[in-house]
Amino acid sequence: MPSTIIRVPENLTAFTVFPFCKLLQNQRPTEELVFDFSKTKTVEPFGMLVVASEIKQCVAAHPEAKFTCKNYERMPYAAHMGFFKAFGLDFGREPGEAFGSRNYIPLTYFNSSELIREAARRGLDVGDVIEFHSKRLSQTLSGTDDGDLFETLSYSIREIMRNVVEHAHVDEFGVCAQYWPTKGRAEVAIVDRGIGLRESIKANPHIDASTDKSAINYALMPAVSGKAFKGARRLEKRGPWTNSGFGLYLTSRICRNGGNFFISSGDAGMLLTSGKDSKRYINTSFTGTAVRLNIRTENIDSLRGVLAKYRADGFEIQQKYREIVQIDPSSASLMLSQDFDLSLWDKLLKNLKMR
Known part of the structure; x- marks a missing residue:
C-alpha cells in the first residue's frame, strides 16, 4: 500500500x-x-x-x-x-501548557469523571466545580474578574460545559478560545466526542429526534431536555443546578446579539445570527457535539439585568407547556426573552393531547 x-x-x-x-x-x-x-x-x-x-x-x-x-x-x-x-505530533506546547496569558485559552482538555470526583471530594455539586473553572477561563480570556464581558463569558462557558458533563456521556472534552479586543470579538469553542444531541435528547418521548437536524432544533428550544420532561422520573438533585434544558438556548441568544452561534452534531450544523435569514443549516460530519460562540463584545449588556428581566417569561412557558416540559422555576427565570418558534411547542402539545 x-x-x-x-x-x-x-x-x-x-x-x-x-x-x-x-x-x-x-x-x-x-x-x-x-x-x-x-x-x-x-x-x-x-x-x-x-x-x-x-x-x-x-x-x-x-x-x-x-x-x-x-x-x-x-x-x-x-x-x-x-x-x-x-493529535500526537511532538511540536509546540502541550494542550493547556500556555495557560496564563490574557486574551486566549489554548487547547485545554477536561475530564468529566475527574470533575465529578473533584466535586464529591470537596462536598460540592459538580455544577459548582464547573462554575469555578468557567470563571477561571473567563478571567484568563478577558483579563479581569468582573464586568459584563467576564460575566457573559463565564456564564456561556459554564452552560456549555455543564451540557457536556450532564448529557454527552464522554470523559474528555476540549475548550479553546481567543479574544480580539481591537476587533471587539471573542470566540469560544467547546468540543466533545460523546453520544451527540440526537442520542441524548431522544430519551424525551415528546419530541421527534429521528434526525440530527431535528435534534439540534429541539435542543436549542428553551426547557427541552433528554432528562427533564413531563413523566420523567424526578431526580433527587434540587437547587440551582437542577437540569432544566435552558443552557443551549440562553447561550445562543446571548451570541446572537450582534455575533453568532454555531452548533454541529452528527451530519447537521446550525448557524444562528441576528437579523434576516437568522438561521442557516450546514452539512457536517462529526461524531459528538461541537459548539462555537462568536460574541460581539461591544454589544454586551449587563448579564444580570438581562437575565432578571425575563423571569416572567420562564413562568409563562412553564404554565403553557406544563404537559410537555418539567422545569425548575429558578432555572427558568434565567431565560432570555427573545423570539423562538412556539409553533413547535404547539405541535407537541397537540400531539400529546391526541394520544
Whole structure:
C-alpha cells in the first residue's frame, strides 16, 4: 500500500473543517499517513479543536499506518496553542501548557469523571466545580474578574460545559478560545466526542429526534431536555443546578446579539445570527457535539439585568407547556426573552393531547 498525503485546508474555521473531517473518516488503509500543512494559513479556536480531534481519530483508526506531518513548522500560533501535540505530533506546547496569558485559552482538555470526583471530594455539586473553572477561563480570556464581558463569558462557558458533563456521556472534552479586543470579538469553542444531541435528547418521548437536524432544533428550544420532561422520573438533585434544558438556548441568544452561534452534531450544523435569514443549516460530519460562540463584545449588556428581566417569561412557558416540559422555576427565570418558534411547542402539545 502506498503512502497517502492528506492536505490540510487553507483555513481551519467553523465552515471549512467538516469536508476535511469527512475526508479523514473515509480514509482507506495505507502504509503511511502524511498530513501536509503547506497551504494552511488561518486557524481559529473552533477549527483547531475539531481538526485536532479528527486527526487523532483518524490516526487511531489506522494503527497499521506510519503517521507523519510536514510543513507545520511555519505555524507558531497553532503550535503555541497546543494544536499539534493534541493529535500526537511532538511540536509546540502541550494542550493547556500556555495557560496564563490574557486574551486566549489554548487547547485545554477536561475530564468529566475527574470533575465529578473533584466535586464529591470537596462536598460540592459538580455544577459548582464547573462554575469555578468557567470563571477561571473567563478571567484568563478577558483579563479581569468582573464586568459584563467576564460575566457573559463565564456564564456561556459554564452552560456549555455543564451540557457536556450532564448529557454527552464522554470523559474528555476540549475548550479553546481567543479574544480580539481591537476587533471587539471573542470566540469560544467547546468540543466533545460523546453520544451527540440526537442520542441524548431522544430519551424525551415528546419530541421527534429521528434526525440530527431535528435534534439540534429541539435542543436549542428553551426547557427541552433528554432528562427533564413531563413523566420523567424526578431526580433527587434540587437547587440551582437542577437540569432544566435552558443552557443551549440562553447561550445562543446571548451570541446572537450582534455575533453568532454555531452548533454541529452528527451530519447537521446550525448557524444562528441576528437579523434576516437568522438561521442557516450546514452539512457536517462529526461524531459528538461541537459548539462555537462568536460574541460581539461591544454589544454586551449587563448579564444580570438581562437575565432578571425575563423571569416572567420562564413562568409563562412553564404554565403553557406544563404537559410537555418539567422545569425548575429558578432555572427558568434565567431565560432570555427573545423570539423562538412556539409553533413547535404547539405541535407537541397537540400531539400529546391526541394520544
